[in-house]
Amino acid sequence: MTTGQDLELVSLTKRYGEALAVNRIDHHFRAGSYACLLGPSGCGKSTTLRMIAGHEAPTDGSIVLGGSDVSWMPPARRGTAMMFQNYALFPHLTVIDNVAFSLKMKGVEATVRRKKASAMLDLVDMVRYADRRPDQLSGGQQQRVALARALITNPQVLLLDEPLSALDPFLRIRMRAELKRLQRELGITFIHVTHSQDEALALSDEIVVMNNAVIEQAGPARNVFNRPRTEFVARFMGGHNVIALPQGHFAIRSDRVSLTAATQGRLDGQVTGVEYQGGHVLLTVRAAGDQEIAAIVPEDAYFDKPMQQGADVGLSWDDSALHPVAV
Numbered sequence: 001m002t003t004g005q006d007l008e009l010v011s012l013t014k015r016y017g018e019a020l021a022v023n024r025i026d027h028h029f030r031a032g033s034y035a036c037l038l039g040p041s042g043c044g045k046s047t048t049l050r051m052i053a054g055h056e057a058p059t060d061g062s063i064v065l066g067g068s069d070v071s072w073m074p075p076a077r078r079g080t081a082m083m084f085q086n087y088a089l090f091p092h093l094t095v096i097d098n099v100a101f102s103l104k105m106k107g108v109e110a111t112v113r114r115k116k117a118s119a120m121l122d123l124v125d126m127v128r129y130a131d132r133r134p135d136q137l138s139g140g141q142q143q144r145v146a147l148a149r150a151l152i153t154n155p156q157v158l159l160l161d162e163p164l165s166a167l168d169p170f171l172r173i174r175m176r177a178e179l180k181r182l183q184r185e186l187g188i189t190f191i192h193v194t195h196s197q198d199e200a201l202a203l204s205d206e207i208v209v210m211n212n213a214v215i216e217q218a219g220p221a222r223n224v225f226n227r228p229r230t231e232f233v234a235r236f237m238g239g240h241n242v243i244a245l246p247q248g249h250f251a252i253r254s255d256r257v258s259l260t261a262a263t264q265g266r267l268d269g270q271v272t273g274v275e276y277q278g279g280h281v282l283l284t285v286r287a288a289g290d291q292e293i294a295a296i297v298p299e300d301a302y303f304d305k306p307m308q309q310g311a312d313v314g315l316s317w318d319d320s321a322l323h324p325v326a327v
């Protein structure tokens with residue numbers, strides 16, 4: 001079920017004095033989709049999110065939600081809600097009062113807001129903790145409360161700024177599955193800021209990769225991963241080499257590069273690193289032109305014919321695995 005509305009960023013720009021944090025970005029977020037804004041530190045993703053939320057005014061450009069320009073509307077009237085990295089729960093209020101807080105501000109009557117808050121806690125499986133205070137909850141539980149508190153306003157778009165970064169790795173994987181479930185169930189648009197490629201790949205209908213205040217590439221997760229358009233995207237998404245060949249620069253997945261006997265491949269080189277990674281072995285080869293190329297070899301294949309650091313090898317691939325990239 002899709003109940004959200006399309007969100008459009010039109011030439012959206014933010015300057016802080018001389019510094020350009022977001023530089024004329026255009027993007028259309030489809031209603032009811034899960035989008036991740038992904039990029040290295042300082043690329044402008046949080047600033048973009050804060051402008052969508054209304055916590056930061058654009059220097060130029062506009063934000064259009066469901067056909068209406070909301071660029072200058074106060075946050076509470078936009079149809080968006082934000083979940084912050086540190087959850088920003090009120091320490092002195094119980095869980096249920098935290099969730100009901102925004103309804104109280106709107107003057108909603110006590111029994112009605114408790115009923116609605118209770119329904120939200122049910123959605124995130126936290127009803128039994130309704131009377132605890134935030135400091136009596138684990139990080140994962142606090143996160144669920146923060147989600148319920150954001151969702152009680154019935155937003156069209158939920159904005160999440162690094163929502164999983166405070167959790168330990170095990171809980172992070174569990175909570176990301178919960179986020180995805182919730183988004184599917186509610187049918188609203190989620191825009192999630194992260195600098196984790198794994199998180200973006202696991203969650204996104206669409207990944208929007210930012211770098212240096214602009215969008216480098218956007219598209220379905222598999223497209224962005226398998227068809228990086230620039231060297232930056234190929235390297236940032238990981239799992240790829242960027243190889244300079246006489247015909248130009250090409251991205252190739254490390255698991256599409258195979259090793260042959262020396263002089264039998266496309267390029268010759270020397271093994272400079274061997275790393276056992278569980279199901280596979282990561283070999284690093286220094287090839288002609290001082291290029292470091294990574295090859296992922298399945299565990300069994302590697303241990304049938306193990307290689308030492310310094311060994312001369314050839315590198316081979318299928319041409320269909322090469323994708324031209326801009327550098």
Ligand SMILES: Nc1ncnc2c1ncn2[C@@H]1O[C@H](COP(=O)(O)OP(=O)(O)OP(=O)(O)O)[C@@H](O)[C@H]1O
Nearest residue numbers: 016019021039040041042043044045046047048195
């Ligand atoms: N309030 C501010 N005043 C001045 N400069 C700012 C302000 N907020 C952000 N910036 C600058 O704008 C740029 C983009 O910052 P932003 O927080 O959007 O990046 P980010 O991609 O979210 O990074 P991170 O992953 O580290 O949070 C950075 O260079 C940052 O220093």
